[in-house]
Amino acid sequence: MHHDRTSALGGTYADPAGATARIRFRRALTLAAMTLVMPGSAQLVQGNKRVGRIAIRIWLSVLAVVAVLGLLALMDRQLIFGLATNAALLTLGRWLLIGLALGWVVLIVDAWRLGRPRELHGAHLAISTAFHGALVVGTAAILFFAAHTVSVMNGFTDAVFASTTVSEPHDGRYNVLLMGTDSGKDRSGMRPDSINVASIDAETGKAVLIGLPRNLENVPFPKGSVMRQQFPNGFDCDGCYLNAVNTWANDHADLFDSKEPGIDATMDAIEEITGLKLNYYALVNMKGFSKLIDAVGGVRINVRERTAIGGIGSPIRGYIEAGERKLSGDHALWYARSRVENDDWSRMGRQKCVMNAMVRQLNPQKVIMNMQDIADSSSAMLHTNIPRQDLNVFMDLALKTKSQPISSVSLVPPVIYTGNPDFDKVRRLVSDAVQTSEGDSEIQKSRFATAKLPVVETGDEASKKDPRKANRSADLNESC
Template sequence: MLNDRPSALGGTYADPTSATARIQFRRALTLAAMTLVMPGSAQLVQGNRRVGRIAIRVWLTVLALAAVFVLFALMDRQFVFGLATNATLLTLGRWVLVALALGWISLIVDAWRLGRPRELARPHLAISTVLHGALVVGTAAVLFFAAHTVSVMNGFTDTVFASTTVSKPHDGRYNVLLMGTDSGQDRSGMRPDSINVASIDADTGKAVLIGLPRNLENVPFPKGSPLRKQFPNGFDCDGCYLNAVNTWANDHADLFTTKEPGIDATMGAVEEITGLKLNYYALVNMKGFSRLIDAVGGVEINVRERTAIGGIGSPIRGYIEAGEQQLSGDKALWYARSRVENDDWSRMGRQKCVMNAMVRQLNPQKVLMNMQDIANSSSAMLHTSIPRQDLNVFMDLALKTKSQPISSVSLVPPVIYTGNPDYDKVRRLVSDAVGSSQRNAELQKAALVTAKLPLIEAGGETQKKDPRKANRSADLNETC
């Protein structure tokens, strides 16, 4: 042809202005698009048909499985979560994703070859090569990232949710003991600074958060507990508060037959205090919680009062000012634990604010894009008895809980005097709070309460607070 000229690769370059050159260029682009939309289609029409047929069958199988997955997700979300947390399926899925990535990349490279690059005009060859290269990089990035995410999730669940004991709901509710502690070489034993029970309706996800002061005295123990034999009238030794049960039991581990005497003893004490049968516990290292908040880009909180940073064994080094704030992990940790210029009751309320804010603001996009950092921080942060087999249940409940207001009952003065608690009254308050939550589970909608969590104290009544009141220590559930 008059418009063709020699190529450095041994063929001929077409003149880009000729009709033949434009047709060749469109063919190359079409083959690339076909491979992107349906891998193997380019080979089916232009290359090795056997390879094309295999690739298309694999692709259609993947699409069919994805459609079935979506259908099941709409019909039974808990079943899908079960598949997504199954160790065998996650391992298989990881290698399937790697294989798909390598196969798809090979098909894209072959589509570039089928486009006869030696016969393309120089500008068309450059565009085709860049386009195919971008498809290779994009496909590899997406599928290898997906494989890495699956691997991270599998490792995280293996590490954190290692328990194999499954607990069924009690009276239609899952009751989980939540404990927050600061670990460090300067601390003697492990005394939880934050002790709460999350009572969650197993069907609706409606939750009640029960806050227990760490300095509750004369803590009762259940029958059969070694602690009850040592303290038949309650935990009445010097400095023996609720948060010291863990340390005492660990220091006297020879009296127990369990692997975690401190946690088991604390769970038994909390069951006696609240009258609730606990299913699981989750122990959160507060420094790890700080790293988790940083991993998701901070947490937005309506700070109720100016709160000191530092001051616990060191000078105050700053303040978190009142108002809407985007808090980093370090500041959120200080907001949750500071008690320099206020007290334990105020701190309990702020801890609930931080927990509620994290529940509301975490979303699948944040989790997916920060999976590695979240897994690293969570592995260092969380120790729990929730087994991997129950992860699907709690993932489903978490989504239900997220869409509803969380009720709260706080066992603090003046309702409960921590120095000499009326535990019969405590159990009535808890029973009223849980009963109220069950009765209203079907009626309450998340949109009805967006700015204020209901406060359930003293018989389940919602109590109004005087905004002019100087001492706000008992006002634990004001807007966070």
């Protein structure tokens, strides 16, 4: 079959049928591309102009909203985070995304119809249909995923950040009590293994991690509190360490006018110990923390010392070797909690390094792409009284903190003797650490910078590898 014909003058010209087929094919693909870039434009040019005008107006409105939000994000990031965590707006946004997905799919299918598929033949029809089908699947998948992510975030914030009491910063800082605990049948009550206070500058995001030993004795309580009435000379009963305050208060809940006597009593004790007024608390279940790390693909840690896996009520089943490593949730958990073949002070330092690594390595992209897994793990991991209304504040502070050096101070020997603590000295150390974080160079040159730390071995190289260096550091990035 010949597609070229000879004219009366002896020349040739293209087959009109073939040229028409190519034009129809290009038109079909062009209509699809127009619908992808400007939904409704295909209908405006080739089909129902009224539908096209409505679709274009909706699309332009969406683009205008996105542009305004982008401009607001540059001017006031906290406002954007507030909108992104508002329950009513999240619900509305979810349904709008579903509506956009369905509407866009309908327009793409209609663009395929407008491309006159019956007039296409062979490969042209197959390519056009496949192209339109890919657009349908792609746009629907993206928008439905976005709607699902919004729904997950809304449910997660509702479940975890259920408190409605907002606390203003004290002396320009937010002070949050962070407690890590393991639940198990062999434990009497809930005793936090990890106790830290994150003190964060409300403007700059500069943060200080204050580590408190779980075995701190003779813990004081504020005047007028139930615990002060029961223990006027400090928490001095047999086996009564700081991490036992929660258990004691919960066991004597009838003495308290509180829904959470253990946590409230612990917060009272921490305030009296540190001299800081606490805004909120976050209770972290360590197994949930392990799942969170797995949800974001692990965490990269500079392992300072060979650390045992297991050995707490069970045989040692392996080791995390020293060096740069990407740890799974289980290994990161053991690195943070193991005290076999080392001690509590080493463990406190390693915990700070894990927290510092999470702050540095988590980013919005990881959070969004793993929202479902993060929500599942966090719901099992986190119990807090931070209200939903303050989430925008802490999201903004988290990004600021990420770009700042995080300093630390821990109330550990030889600076503080846990068996008979000098609480006046403790409060000075905390105050000095906060002032240092805020840039007081004179303080930095004094007690905070010159206090000595114990080391595992002798020698400069061993000292550099000692994880306890993180217990007292002006920059955890350098110490970890």
